[in-house]
Amino acid sequence: MIRPLSRTSLVLDIVGAFVLFAVAMPASLAFYAPGSLSTNASEAVAIAAAVVAGLLQCGAVAVGRLAPGIALGVAWLGAIVQMTAALGPLPINIAILAVLYATAAWGGTRTFWAGLGSVIVGGVVAATYLVFVNGLLAGVSVASTIANIVLFSIISILALGAPWLGGFGWRMLLRSRASREAQALAEVSAAEEQERVRIARDMHDIVAHSLAVIIAQSDGARYAAATAPEVAPEALGTISQTARAALSDVRMLLTQLRHRQGDGPQPTLADLEQLFAQVRQAGLEPRVTVDPVPPGEPPGAIQLAVYRILQEALTNAIRHGAGETVDVRLAWLPDRVELEVRNDVAAEVAAGAAGGHGLVGMRERAQLVGGSLTTERGEGEFVVRGMLPIGASMETIG
CATH class of the missing domain: 3.30.565.10 (Histidine kinase-like ATPase, C-terminal domain)
Structure with missing residues (x-):
């Protein structure tokens, strides 16, 4: 029912609703409310009803992005108050259009379809109300009355449906943007995973090979120390050389992890002879x-x-x-x-x-x-x- 919304956005919505009320309410009272009274309603009651309806509808605008479903219900309540006082269309009703936009743009699934239903039902109710209560173009015959209701229903549905379609378009734009962002994040995650796998593979190749040579040479040096001491320095030299080469490669891989630099120099066919020499030194x-x-x-x-x-x-x-x-x-x-x-x-x-x-x-x-x-x-x-x-x-x- 309530969406996460930043404090800044909520304040802007409340200020916008207040400005709408301050601008549209005087116009509604001056030009529409007194002239649209029914014979059974006093002017004071009509003005009070117009003010209450305006407050409800502008209040719905204030929470339109925060809670579109609640805003739709409050807007309907304001419209019912307005129709109960037999008031005709008022400038303040612009707020209803903003609420319908909010239901399509930010409402959940139920609120989204409730907004569309409100467009259709509200259009028919408004047309029927204008014909029977306000007597707008009331026909002298049943056929002409029905024709007028159908005509005003179409006009009302189009008027109410336009902002709803605008909200629907904005909803699709937000979804498209979210999909692109999710795809970009997935691609970055996949690239990082591939990089981790590559570095893990390189680390294994370097460390496993170097340690195998070092272990073989260490065993040979230990044996040579007892049987042929003159061979031991050569084995120790091979261990030192292999360890230094492995340390250099490991440092290069760690640099790539920290700084995301290029791959650096990689072994080629020219390095195979050195590889074979290490294998020979390992026995x-x-x-x-x-x-x-x-x-x-x-x-x-x-x-x-x-x-x-x-x-x-x-x-x-x-x-x-x-x-x-x-x-x-x-x-x-x-x-x-x-x-x-x-x-x-x-x-x-x-x-x-x-x-x-x-x-x-x-x-x-x-x-x-x-x-x-x-x-x-x-x-x-x-x-x-x-x-x-x-x-x-x-x-x-x-």
């Missing part, structure tokens, strides 16, 4: 086959996807692999690149591992560029296969 030898080689410069998104997928696949091989080698195959075809990473795993890993964030991240990487990725476990092997489309042709290297 796993990658056997890399590239056939055919890229005929040109692949798109940056494809280079990043290939790097991140291989990084995660090699990290899984370091963490869960049972052998000392991992097979990596890349085939750069004119319209796609196919990749495969194959490594041995222990029987319990092959049977029980269901995959975690890393496998999900690899699939997301492939899907983001329109490709696909599958994983397969069985017979002591774990295989990652991916296909990434790169278009009909690639930019030729100068």
Whole structure:
């Protein structure tokens, strides 16, 4: 029944209703009320009724936006008081038009349709009242009287319906604006969610790979300290280098979170050799086959996807692999690149591992560029296969 409304808006509505009463009420008393009296009503009663009707109708305007349903009821009460005193149309009745506008613009569902019903019922009641009570164009025959009622009903409905239609138009405008704002908020929320997923995926790729290398090197350094102390410094150097690189990447991602800056430099195919070197330092030898080689410069998104997928696949091989080698195959075809990473795993890993964030991240990487990725476990092997489309042709290297 009561809508949330700012204090400023409510004050403006009350002031507007007061101004309307101050302007229209004197005109109503001077020009209409005394001349429209019935034979059974005194002028004093008619003036009092006009004032009461004006107060009710202007009061309805004051609360039109705050409570459109209540305003409609008060406006009807004012009209009934006016008709009870046999008064004709008054300038103060402009307030009724404002109330009908409010019911269509800001009323709830019931108030909205009650406003439309008031337009129709009020139009017919006003026409009948004008013909029978005020004797306006009363016909000498039943047919002419009915014709006059129909004519005035149409005129009254059009007059009352115009502000209601105006309010309906404003209602549609507000709904359209709210829909656009909701859509904009949804798009911003979706973009932020995608950004969070992207950063979480990058964080996982960076941290998981770096920690896998660090753990492998730490275990090797602990073993070397007892058997071959001269190897330990090299392992510690690899740990330091890997940790520093991971720290730099993590700082870049945190900067993006705080300042929403650009993505910054991303790994390319030129960084694969450094990735393979880290895998070798972790104690796993990658056997890399590239056939055919890229005929040109692949798109940056494809280079990043290939790097991140291989990084995660090699990290899984370091963490869960049972052998000392991992097979990596890349085939750069004119319209796609196919990749495969194959490594041995222990029987319990092959049977029980269901995959975690890393496998999900690899699939997301492939899907983001329109490709696909599958994983397969069985017979002591774990295989990652991916296909990434790169278009009909690639930019030729100068």
